[in-house]
Amino acid sequence: xxxxxxxxxxxxxxxxxxxxxxxxxxxxxxxxxxxxxxxxxxxxxxxxxxxxxxxxxxxxxxxxxxxxxxxxxxxxxxxxxxxxxxxxxxxxxxxxxxxxxxxxxxxxxxxxxxxxxxxxxxxxxxxxxxxxxxxxxxxxxxxxxxxxxxxxxxxxxxxxxxxxxxxxxxxxxxxxxxxxxxxxxxxxxxxxxxxxxxxxxxxxxxxxxxxxxxxxxxxxxxxxxxxxxxxxxxxxxxxxxxxxxxxxxxxxxxxxxxxxxxxxxxxxxxxxxxxxxxxxxxxxxxxxxxxxxxxxxxxxxxxxxxxxxxxxxxxxxxxxxxxxxxxxxxxxxxxxxxxxxxxxxxxxxxxxxxxxxxxxxxxxxxxxxxxxxxxxxxxxxxxxxxxxxxxxxxxxxxxxxxxxxxxxxxxxxxxxxxxxxxxxxxxxxxxxxxxxxxxxxxxxxxxxxxxxxxxxxxxxxxxx
Numbered sequence: 371x372x373x374x375x376x377x378x379x380x381x382x383x384x385x386x387x388x389x390x391x392x393x394x395x396x397x398x399x400x401x402x403x404x405x406x407x408x409x410x411x412x413x414x415x416x417x418x419x420x421x422x423x424x425x426x427x428x429x430x431x432x433x434x435x436x437x438x439x440x441x442x443x444x445x446x447x448x449x450x451x452x453x454x455x456x457x458x459x460x461x462x463x464x465x466x467x468x469x470x471x472x473x474x475x476x477x478x479x480x481x482x483x484x485x486x487x488x489x490x491x492x493x494x495x496x497x498x499x500x501x502x503x504x505x506x507x508x509x510x511x512x513x514x515x516x517x518x519x520x521x522x523x524x525x526x527x528x529x530x531x532x533x534x535x536x537x538x539x540x541x542x543x544x545x546x547x548x549x550x551x552x553x554x555x556x557x558x559x560x561x562x563x564x565x566x567x568x569x570x571x572x573x574x575x576x577x578x579x580x581x582x583x584x585x586x587x588x589x590x591x592x593x594x595x596x597x598x599x600x601x602x603x604x605x606x607x608x609x610x611x612x613x614x615x616x617x618x619x620x621x622x623x624x625x626x627x628x629x630x631x632x633x634x635x636x637x638x639x640x641x642x643x644x645x646x647x648x649x650x651x652x653x654x655x656x657x658x659x660x661x662x663x664x665x666x667x668x669x670x671x672x673x674x675x676x677x678x679x680x681x682x683x684x685x686x687x688x689x690x691x692x693x694x695x696x697x698x699x700x701x702x703x704x705x706x707x708x709x710x711x712x713x714x715x716x717x718x719x720x721x722x723x724x725x726x727x728x729x730x731x732x733x734x735x736x737x738x739x740x741x742x743x744x745x746x747x748x749x750x751x752x753x754x755x756x757x758x759x760x761x762x763x764x765x766x767x768x769x770x771x772x773x774x775x776x777x778x779x780x781x782x783x784x785x786x787x788x789x790x791x792x793x794x795x796x797x798x799x800x801x802x803x804x805x806x807x808x809x810x811x812x813x814x815x816x817x818x819x820x821x822x823x824x825x826x827x828x829x830x831x832x833x834x
Contacts, residue, residue: 397553397715398521401727407734408486411449416742420446426459438470439463441477442744448483454491460484461500461507468508477744479737481509489522495572498534511538513547514730520553529564532557533610540613541601545620548718549726555617555633556711558610562670563708570606607674611640628703629710632667639671642678644685647671651692654701662703663696 411417422428425447432439444467451460464484467473488497500507511519516535523532536554545551603609614637621630631654638646654661675681675689696702777784 397524397549397719398517399719399723402521402723403518404727404730404734407731411734411738412452414738414742416745417446417449420745421450425450426456426463429463433466433470438472439467440748441467441472441475441480442741442748445477445480445483445741445744448480448487451487454493457488457491457493457496460487461496464500464509465506468506473508476508477737477740478733479741482512482515482737485509485511485515485519489519494523494528494531498531499573501538502534510542511535513544513550514726516550517547517553517726520550520557524553524557524560527564528567529557529561530567530570533561533613536613536617537609540609540616543616545617547722549715549722551617551620552711552715552718554613555629556708556715558613558617559707559711561610607640608642611637611642613637615641626661628662628664628705629707631661632664632707635663636667636671636674639674644682647675648685648688648692651689651696655692655695655699660699660701663701664707665702665704666707668693668696668702 429439429443429447432443444463447463448460451457467476485497485501488494488500501509501511504510516539519535520532523529523535532553536557539545539550539554600612603612614633616637618630618633618637621627621633631650635647635650635654638650654663672693675686773780
């Protein structure tokens with residue numbers, strides 16, 4: 371009986387912990403997803419008429435033959451992907467459209483549809499790879515999608531991809547939305563405390579194959595190597611560090627507190643900006659009103675500095691002296707950063723969630739209206755092209771009939787055209803011979819045929 375009691379208590383404890391984790395990390399209500407409005411786009415009777423099982427094949431033909439496809443066709447294709455088996459097709463079409471001229475006319479609903487489709491089928495590894503490859507896919511996150519992605523990832527303890535969403539916001543320099551900014555900070559701190567799942571890049575780019583032999587290529591000029599410290603960042607610590615700096619600066623402008631200063635100091639430390647670390651410490655020590663740093667963040671700063679392989683000369687002495695001043699001056703508090711951010715997220719959600727939902731529903735209605743207008747416009751353009759083609763065919767037919775009717779009246783003009791044509795052929799043949807190129811038998815035969823004049827037929831009367 372005692373053994374059964376222990377097992378029962380263990381099961382209850384596990385369920386309680388799981389329930390607490392779900393409760394703590396479920397920030398957005400189910401209504402935030404706007405599922406009814408999102409799925410309602412498929413109920414449009416106009417879309418029912420346009421459904422085509424070979425839509426993917428037709429789009430590929432357009433890209434192969436014309437080098438482009440219309441923005442509305444790509445948008446419709448992203449809307450019709452309702453099966454996980456077609457996700458690879460969606461990636462191919464998205465990439466081809468991004469590299470064609472019509473990408474400047476891309477509809478805002480297309481990017482949203484691609485991201486939500488991948489999220490719906492939980493293919494997050496491919497999704498985050500595409501989002502990070504902005505040049506080839508052109509998928510950019512807005513505040514609503516960022517909140518949706520981070521909330522979904524955090525529910526599954528996927529701190530890695532939640533932090534990647536925060537990084538995208540930093541790269542786009544979008545820090546203003548209260549729910550988004552707090553979720554981004556929570557995701558970054560969550561990944562630092564629990565870096566999972568591993569690895570950071572589950573779908574790395576294939577490395578280019580190095581040639582066996584040395585190949586020398588002549589170029590007009592040599593490009594000097596340039597690193598912009600922004601889009602060129604690849605190391606996880608640097609990316610998360612700059613993200614913490616960006617959101618920390620935003621918090622400082624609104625309400626300078628322990629989370630803001632801790633994020634700024636930890637961010638510069640992870641980013642390995644040694645001068646900025648010392649500058650931030652001096653700023654904190656020099657403020658008239660004593661700011662506070664969270665011990666959790668300061669301990670991580672110490673650990674990160676300790677792990678640096680080659681810090682600048684004299685840096686450690688300056689750093690340790692300032693850290694000692696902070697600790698001796700009572701600048702450190704023992705609050706938990708995750709608890710603080712969790713409460714801030716709940717407060718921001720209670721204030722902002724309904725406005726976000728209404729705004730997104732309005733966008734869905736606007737996109738549906740825009741899609742219908744684009745479909746009608748394209749249908750009218752196709753009809754106009756058909757009519758022009760019919761007119762051109764009729765004009766050509768009339769011109770041919772006119773030439774037949776007035777052939778003998780324009781005989782001199784026809785002979786002049788023929789002479790000009792023969793002269794051009796002779797010049798071409800001479801140019802080929804002067805270059806030492808052998809004239810093909812086909813070209814000679816064609817020239818002989820063009821130079822052939824049929825004999826004049828003269829009626830001869832029989833003599834009696």
